[in-house]
Amino acid sequence: xxxxxxxxxxxxxxxxxxxxxxxxxxxxxxxxxxxxxxxxxxxxxxxxxxxxxxxxxxxxxxxxxxxxxxxxxxxxxxxxxxxxxxxxxxxxxxxxxxxxxxxxxxxxxxxxxxxxxxxxxxxxxxxxxxxxxxxxxxxxxxxxxxxxxxxxxxxxxxxxxxxxxxxxxxxxxxxxxxxxxxxxxxxxxxxxxxxxxxxxxxxxxxxxxxxxxxxxxxxxxxxxxxxxxxxxxxxxxxxxxxxxxxxxxxxxxxxxxxxxxxxxxxxxxxxxxxxxxxxxxxx
Amino acid sequence: xxxxxxxxxxxxxxxxxxxxxxxxxxxxxxxxxxxxxxxxxxxxxxxxxxxxxxxxxxxxxxxxxxxxxxxxxxxxxxxxxxxxxxxxxxxxxxxxxxxxxxxxxxxxxxxxxxxxxxxxxxxxxxxxxxxxxxxxxxxxxxxxxxxxxxxxxxxxxxxxxxxxxxxxxxxxxxxxxxxxxxxxxxxxxxxxxxxxxxxxxxxxxxxxxxxxxxxxxxxxxxxxxxxxxxxxxxxxxxxxxxxxxxxxxxxxxxxxxxxxxxxxxxxxxxxxxxxxxxxxxxxxxx
Ligand code: SF4
Ligand code: SF4
Ligand code: SF4
Ligand code: SF4
Numbered sequence: 109x110x111x112x113x114x115x116x117x118x119x120x121x122x123x124x125x126x127x128x129x130x131x132x133x134x135x136x137x138x139x140x141x142x143x144x145x146x147x148x149x150x151x152x153x154x155x156x157x158x159x160x161x162x163x164x165x166x167x168x169x170x171x172x173x174x175x176x177x178x179x180x181x182x183x184x185x186x187x188x189x190x191x192x193x194x195x196x197x198x199x200x201x202x203x204x205x206x207x208x209x210x211x212x213x214x215x216x217x218x219x220x221x222x223x224x225x226x227x228x229x230x231x232x233x234x235x236x237x238x239x240x241x242x243x244x245x246x247x248x249x250x251x252x253x254x255x256x257x258x259x260x261x262x263x264x265x266x267x268x269x270x271x272x273x274x275x276x277x278x279x280x281x282x283x284x285x286x287x288x289x290x291x292x293x294x295x296x297x298x299x300x301x302x303x304x305x306x307x308x309x310x311x312x313x314x315x316x317x318x319x320x321x322x323x324x325x326x327x328x329x330x331x332x333x334x335x336x337x338x339x340x341x342x343x344x345x346x347x348x349x350x351x352x353x354x355x356x357x358x359x360x361x362x363x364x365x366x367x368x369x370x371x372x373x374x375x376x377x378x379x380x381x382x383x384x385x386x387x388x389x390x391x
Numbered sequence: 392x393x394x395x396x397x398x399x400x401x402x403x404x405x406x407x408x409x410x411x412x413x414x415x416x417x418x419x420x421x422x423x424x425x426x427x428x429x430x431x432x433x434x435x436x437x438x439x440x441x442x443x444x445x446x447x448x449x450x451x452x453x454x455x456x457x458x459x460x461x462x463x464x465x466x467x468x469x470x471x472x473x474x475x476x477x478x479x480x481x482x483x484x485x486x487x488x489x490x491x492x493x494x495x496x497x498x499x500x501x502x503x504x505x506x507x508x509x510x511x512x513x514x515x516x517x518x519x520x521x522x523x524x525x526x527x528x529x530x531x532x533x534x535x536x537x538x539x540x541x542x543x544x545x546x547x548x549x550x551x552x553x554x555x556x557x558x559x560x561x562x563x564x565x566x567x568x569x570x571x572x573x574x575x576x577x578x579x580x581x582x583x584x585x586x587x588x589x590x591x592x593x594x595x596x597x598x599x600x601x602x603x604x605x606x607x608x609x610x611x612x613x614x615x616x617x618x619x620x621x622x623x624x625x626x627x628x629x630x631x632x633x634x635x636x637x638x639x640x641x642x643x644x645x646x647x648x649x650x651x652x653x654x655x656x657x658x659x660x661x662x663x664x665x666x667x668x669x670x671x672x673x674x675x676x677x
Binding site: 116117118119120123146147148150153154186188189207208209210211214215246248249250251252253275276277278279280281283287299300301304305308311312315316329330331353356357359360361362 | 399400401402403404407428429431434450468470471482483485486487488489492493524526527528529531532559560561562563564565566567581582583584585586588589592595596599600613614617638640643644646647649
C-alpha cells in the first residue's frame, strides 16, 4: 500500500504529517518512508535515519565518437529539447537540457553516439528503527527533479506501508511522486493561500484518479473556507492539527508530533484506519 | 531598472506575504509571480486581468490505432513507460518524440500541448504579470522565463525602477529560471531545522549562479537558538541578514482580509518589512 503526502502550498506541514505518520505506524506495521521532495528533502531532519547506501542519480546523455560522426545533423533534428546540435564540424551537447530519451543514439545513422551517465543528484537509503528510509536529493544547480523521483519510487517496498512525501505544487515533480499511490493525503491550512493551492492539488489528484483526504494544519487563525470547500467537494477531512506554539517549537527543533507529543500517535493510527476504510483495504 | 527575486527554498516561510507588502511600499515597479505552479500573489493584490494569453509548450504523442500494426517497437523503446497496449498515457509522456520517429508505419504523431495561461493584470499597486501552469504540466521553467520577459518589457516601457518577483519553492527548474540574471535575491527563511536546511540549499543555488543575496528571518522568535544559528551561518558566508520579523497572527489575519500586512497593521511585523525594503532598495540602487 502506497500513501502519498502532498500539498499544493509549501510549508503546510507535509513533512510533519509524513514523518509523524511513519513513526506512529511503526509499532503495528512494517513501514517505509520515501522522501520524493528531492529539491528540498526534509524527512531526514525529523527521522534522523542511519544511512546505509548511496548511489548517484543520473540521466543517460549522449556522447559522440568523432571518428564515426559525419555531421549529418540527424541527432539535432530528432532531439525535442535542443540538447544536441550540430554546428559545422562539431556536435554540441547540453547535458542540462537532455532528458535521456535515447532518440539520438538510436537514430544516428553512423552509430556514432553512445551514452554515459550524467549525475544530477543522489539517492540515499537507510533506516530509523524499524522504518525503512529512502530519499532523493537534487544536486545544486541542476534543474531536473523527475528522474530522481522515478528512481526513488523504484525502491518502493510492496511488503511495507510506503509513505511517499511529495514536493509542493501541482507540476511534473508532484505528479511523478503521487502517481501510482493508493491514497493521497493533502495537507493544507485554513487560509486563502491554503485553500487556493488545495483546490489546484485536488484537481491534479483527481486527474490521476487517486482517492484523497485532507489534513488541516494550524487550525485556529484563518477562516472556515477551506473546510467549507472540503465539505462541498465531498473530500474527507481526516485530521486537524491546531495552531499551537508547542507544536511549532517542537517542529522548529525537528521533532515530530509522534515523538514530542505521544498522544498524537493514536490520532495518526486512526487516520491510517480511515485510509484503509476509504481504500477498501480494511477488513 | 533592477530585478529582485524573493525565494525561500522551503514553502510557507511567508514569502508571498512579504512580496505583497513590498507591492504596497515600493514605488515605480512591476510585480511578477514566478510561482506559476501555485500562484498566490493575486490573492493579496486583487488584480483585474487586462490581458489573457495561452501558453503552448511541449508535445504529447498520439497513436492512430487505424494505422498501428501493434508491432510493439514504440512500447519497447519509450524510456518513460508512457505506452501500454498501444495507447499513450499523456501524463507519463515526456514529449520526446522518439516513438514518432521510429514507428515503421508512421502511426504516431506529436500534438502540441496547451500547458497553461499567463496574464497581465492591473492592481492598485501597479501591474502584475502572473500565470497558471496547467495541471500536471511540464515546462514550468519556460513559463517562468516568459512571465519574467513580459515583466521586463513592461518595466522598460514604463521606465520603472524595480521588478519584484515572487519566486517558486524548491531549487530546481523553475527556481533556476526565476533566478538567472536577476540583480539580487532575498531569501526568506524561518528558524526551524528544515527551514535552515532548505535555506542553505537555496543560498548555494544563488552562489552557484553568482546572484547576490540578502536574508530575512521570518518568525524569528519561534526558536531563537535556531535564529542565532542562521545569523552565524550568514556571517560566515558573508551574507547580510537584513530583517528579523517576529511571529504574529496579524499576518494570517491580513491574508484572510485579502490585504498586504503593512496595510492591515502598523505593528512590529509591518515596521520590520518596511525597514527591510529600505535596505533592499538602497542595496539595489536603480
Ligand atoms: S546523427 Fe550521428 S552522424 Fe549525424 S551528426 Fe549526429 S552524431 Fe553525427
Ligand atoms: S537523449 Fe534525447 S534528449 Fe538527450 S540529447 Fe539525445 S535526443 Fe536529446
Ligand atoms: S511502433 Fe507504430 S506500429 Fe508499432 S506498435 Fe507503436 S504505434 Fe503501433
Ligand atoms: S514521445 Fe517519448 S515519452 Fe512520449 S510516448 Fe513517445 S517515446 Fe514515450
